Amino acid sequence: MFTVKYRTKPYVILCYEALFRNLKEGYRTHRKLTEDFNRFNAGYRGEKDVDYNLSLFPHKNFYIFHNIRLKIHNKNFQIDTLIVSKTFLCIVEIKNLAGTIEYDPELHQLVQINGGKITAFQDPVLQAETQKMHLKAWLQQFNMSIPIETLVVSSNPSTIIKIQQDDPVIYRKLIRKESLHLHLKALTDNYTETVLSNIQIKNLNNAILSGDIPHHPNLIKQYNIQKKHLIDGIVCPSCWQTAVERINKKWTCRSCTAEIKLLHERIILDYFLLFNNTITNRQCRELLKIDSPSVMYYLLKSMKLHYVGKNSARKYLAPSIENYPQNSDYPGKHKSVFQLFD
Incomplete structure (x- = not known):
């Protein structure tokens, strides 16, 4: 087999x-x-x-x-x-x-x-x-x-x-x-x-x-999600607080002091899943609260994404479905079953 x-x-x-x-x-x-x-x-x-x-x-x-x-x-x-x-x-x-x-x-x-x-x-x-x-x-x-x-x-x-x-x-x-x-x-x-x-x-x-053409739903449109419903900021996957900054080439949470190495990858992949199958350097900077185009270029290059276009017109393409992490986490996932009865 x-x-x-x-x-x-x-x-x-x-x-x-x-x-x-x-x-x-x-x-x-x-x-x-x-x-x-x-x-x-x-x-x-x-x-x-x-x-x-x-x-x-x-x-x-x-x-x-x-x-x-x-x-x-x-x-x-x-x-x-x-x-x-x-x-x-x-x-x-x-x-x-x-x-x-x-x-x-x-x-x-x-x-x-x-x-x-x-x-x-x-x-x-x-x-x-x-x-x-x-x-x-x-x-x-x-x-x-x-x-x-x-x-x-x-x-x-x-x-x-x-x-x-x-x-x-x-x-x-x-x-x-x-x-x-x-x-x-x-x-x-x-x-x-x-x-x-x-x-x-x-x-x-x-x-x-x-x-094979995998179905990619548009949940933002399906549930009529507005900007006011979404978090404005970078969320720490450890404590789920919007207190993360990029300091000395590391993503660091001011709330719980956790250091998250590849946090930018998860955020960019989430953008592909929810909003669009392409992204530019400028859009990434707005998404990740990063000022430097060169820093953003380095981070995008490290993800080895395919792209089209040159210089400021370059668009990075979403990866195929099998390249998305299978162990994605989200708030509330690890609650005790006993909390269901509280």
Whole structure:
């Protein structure tokens, strides 16, 4: 098994974390904001759990792509995990829903019952079949035709799954992560005819990578964030006070005396996530409260960002998504669970 594209935090989570770092304290606990972030974060954790189960499957001829977003007919479609082999492709749609989920294949309805709250969701089996239709159309531009299977995997081990109709097909489509190996083994045993050559596999893998267009949401616009909602100053990641200055080539917090080596990198990356995918030397100086263009040039050069233009017209470009830190911190992240009940 070869993982061609590893799963990293998607832009949506990176953007939320950047927003929490830059919002004034009173706005960080906005109900809609935190609910949306928690939902995306739960989905990402569920995907990582299934990734681990998949990584243990002993099949050396599987090529794995995590979190792929392709375009067909000017529309994008997202696949949580795509398995490529010489005999078939498999789309894996991952759901992390707690409590009890009831699926009705006749009504194409998924209902979650959790803590007395009832929530309806899009039919995940139909969602995966729609992705299959899009992927089939996408493959046609490369003159490729190969069997495509779909699996919907429930990643939460405590979830109770109830299927309203006695449909044997659904039991092979809507599964728990613990049985993923069994279903992949059944698909491998069923598809024995080689459809793609080694060259075709290589070309397909390259086409998927080059066609992948990660979704980058604009949270500032989505939540109508204004300048008054954002922190004016440089925040210390240790004490979260706006008391940081650059002194003797170091970022130093006047409040807690912490020294933060690469603080400018986090601030510039947050700018890319929240505001624009390019930045100039002047914009960086305004952002970091630095007067010297030469100092700013040195800091930007140290980040090894690609750029276009020369001299004062030079624009530095945002890095690709896999180059963003995966251990981003934000205020309130490390609160004790007991504080929830205070």
